[in-house]
Amino acid sequence: MPELRKPLAADGLPSLIGTDRAGLEAALAEIGEPEAKRPMRARQLFHWIYCRGAASFEQMTTLSKETRARLAERFSVARPEIVVEQQSTDGTRKWLLRFFDGQEVECVFIPQDDRGALCVSTQVGCTLTCKFCHTGTMPLVRNLTPGEILSQLLVARDALGEWPSPRDDRLFTNIVVMGMGEPLFNYDGIAAAMKLASDGDGIGLSKHKITLSTSGVVPRIVQWGEELGTGLAISLHAVRDELRDELVPVNRKWKIAQLLDACRAYPHRNKPITFEYVMLAGVNDSDADARELVRLLEGIPAKVNLIPFNAWPGAEFTCSSNNRIHAFARIVEAAGYQSPVRVPRGRDILAACGQLKTASERIRARREAAAAPPAAAPTPAPAAALH
Ligand code: SAH
Numbered sequence: 001m002p003e004l005r006k007p008l009a010a011d012g013l014p015s016l017i018g019t020d021r022a023g024l025e026a027a028l029a030e031i032g033e034p035e036a037k038r039p040m041r042a043r044q045l046f047h048w049i050y051c052r053g054a055a056s057f058e059q060m061t062t063l064s065k066e067t068r069a070r071l072a073e074r075f076s077v078a079r080p081e082i083v084v085e086q087q088s089t090d091g092t093r094k095w096l097l098r099f100f101d102g103q104e105v106e107c108v109f110i111p112q113d114d115r116g117a118l119c120v121s122t123q124v125g126c127t128l129t130c131k132f133c134h135t136g137t138m139p140l141v142r143n144l145t146p147g148e149i150l151s152q153l154l155v156a157r158d159a160l161g162e163w164p165s166p167r168d169d170r171l172f173t174n175i176v177v178m179g180m181g182e183p184l185f186n187y188d189g190i191a192a193a194m195k196l197a198s199d200g201d202g203i204g205l206s207k208h209k210i211t212l213s214t215s216g217v218v219p220r221i222v223q224w225g226e227e228l229g230t231g232l233a234i235s236l237h238a239v240r241d242e243l244r245d246e247l248v249p250v251n252r253k254w255k256i257a258q259l260l261d262a263c264r265a266y267p268h269r270n271k272p273i274t275f276e277y278v279m280l281a282g283v284n285d286s287d288a289d290a291r292e293l294v295r296l297l298e299g300i301p302a303k304v305n306l307i308p309f310n311a312w313p314g315a316e317f318t319c320s321s322n323n324r325i326h327a328f329a330r331i332v333e334a335a336g337y338q339s340p341v342r343v344p345r346g347r348d349i350l351a352a353c354g355q356l357k358t359a360s361e362r363i364r365a366r367r368e369a370a371a372a373p374p375a376a377a378p379t380p381a382p383a384a385a386l387h
C-alpha cells in the first residue's frame with residue numbers, strides 16, 4: 001500500500017488537521033514554544049481545531065498573537081478546496097473535495113428523522129475491483145491521510161453551522177465509513193481519524209455512532225474490533241465462495257467462513273453487525289440465496305441491508321425487480337433478521353459515491369477539449385442512488 005503522505009493543506013503548508021495531542025506538541029516545539037508550556041498549548045490548539053472548528057490560527061484568540069503568527073508561518077488548518085457542493089431536494093448534501101496534490105474525493109451528508117450520517121471516503125479510488133462498484137474502476141489510488149479523512153467531517157460541520165461541538169441538537173450525529181475506498185486497506189489513516197473523531201474534547205462522536213464498512217479484510221476486522229470497536233458493516237453480496245470470488249475479489253484471499261468467524265468474534269456492544277447485500281438481477285437474488293444467507297448468519301446478531309444496485313455506464317449488471325427484492329427480504333425477515341431495503345437518497349445530485357467525481361472529470365475533459373471558461377456546476381447526469 002502507498003505510504004501515508006505528509007499532510008499538506010491546499011496552501012502548501014503542513015496541515016495540523018488530523019494531528020493528535022502529541023503531534024500538536026511536536027508542532028509547538030517546531031515553532032520554539034517552551035517545553036513546559038507545550039501540553040497546555042496543545043490542549044488549546046486541539047480545542048480550537050476539533051471543538052471550535054477554527055479554520056485559521058487568527059481565530060484562536062486564547063493563544064498569544066505571537067504564537068498565532070508563528071503557527072501560521074509554518075502550519076495550516078485550512079480546509080481542502082470544495083470543488084462542488086450540492087444539496088438535494090431531499091436534504092442530502094454532497095461535497096467534492098480537492099486535496100493538495102489535485103486528487104479528489106467525495107463525502108455525502110444524509111439527514112434522516114432523528115439522525116444525520118456523514119459518509120466519508122478513505123482512499124482516492126480503491127485497490128479492490130468489486131465488479132458492481134464504480135469506485136473500483138477508478139485508475140488512480142492512494143490512501144487519504146488522517147487529516148484528509150477528518151477534514152471531510154470539518155467541511156460538513158462548517159456547512160451545517162454546527163460548531164462548537166459537541167452539541168445536543170445537531171444534525172450531524174453519525175459517521176458511516178462507506179465512501180470511496182476500502183477503509184481497512186488504509187488502517188492507520190482511518191484508525192487515527194476515528195480516534196480523533198470520537199475524542200470527547202473535540203468532535204466527540206461516540207464510537208457507537210460510527211460504522212465502518214469493509215469488503216472483508218479479515219485480519220484487520222479483528223484488529224479494528226480490539227482497537228476501536230465501532231459499529232461494523234460487511235459488504236457480503238454473495239453467499240457462495242465461487243460467486244463472491246467474482247463479485248468481491250478480496251474473497252479469494254479471505255473466504256466467507258473466515259469472514260463470518262471474524263464477525264462472530266467481533267465485540268458487538270449491543271449493536272448488530274450490518275450485512276450489506278447489493279441486489280443483482282439473476283445473480284445473487286434467488287430464494288435459495290436468501291435461505292443460504294439466513295443459514296450463514298446463524299449465531300451472529302445481524303441486520304441485512306438490501307441495496308438496490310445502482311447502475312453506472314458500462315456496468316454488466318441490472319438491479320433486481322422490486323418484487324424480487326421484497327421476496328428476498330421476506331425470507332430474511334421470517335428468520336428474525338431486520339432486512340430493510342435501502343432507499344435511494346440524493347438522486348438529483350448523484351449522491352452515489354464515485355458519480356460526482358466522474359461527472360467532474362467529464363466536465364473537465366470537455367472543458368479542456370473546448371478550452372472554454374469553467375462551468376459553475378456539473379451538468380445533470382443520470383439518476384443515481386446512494387450506494
Ligand atoms: N469499500 C468498502 C466501503 C465503501 S463501499 C466496502 O466495500 O464495504 C460501500 C457499499 O456500497 C458497499 O457495500 C459496496 O459494496 C456498495 N456498493 C458499491 N457499488 C455499488 C453499486 N453500484 N450499487 C449499490 N451498492 C454499491
Ligand code: SF4
Pocket residue numbers: 126127128129130133134135136179180181182215235
Ligand atoms: Fe472498493 Fe468497496 Fe467498491 Fe469494493 S465495493 S471496489 S471494496 S469501494
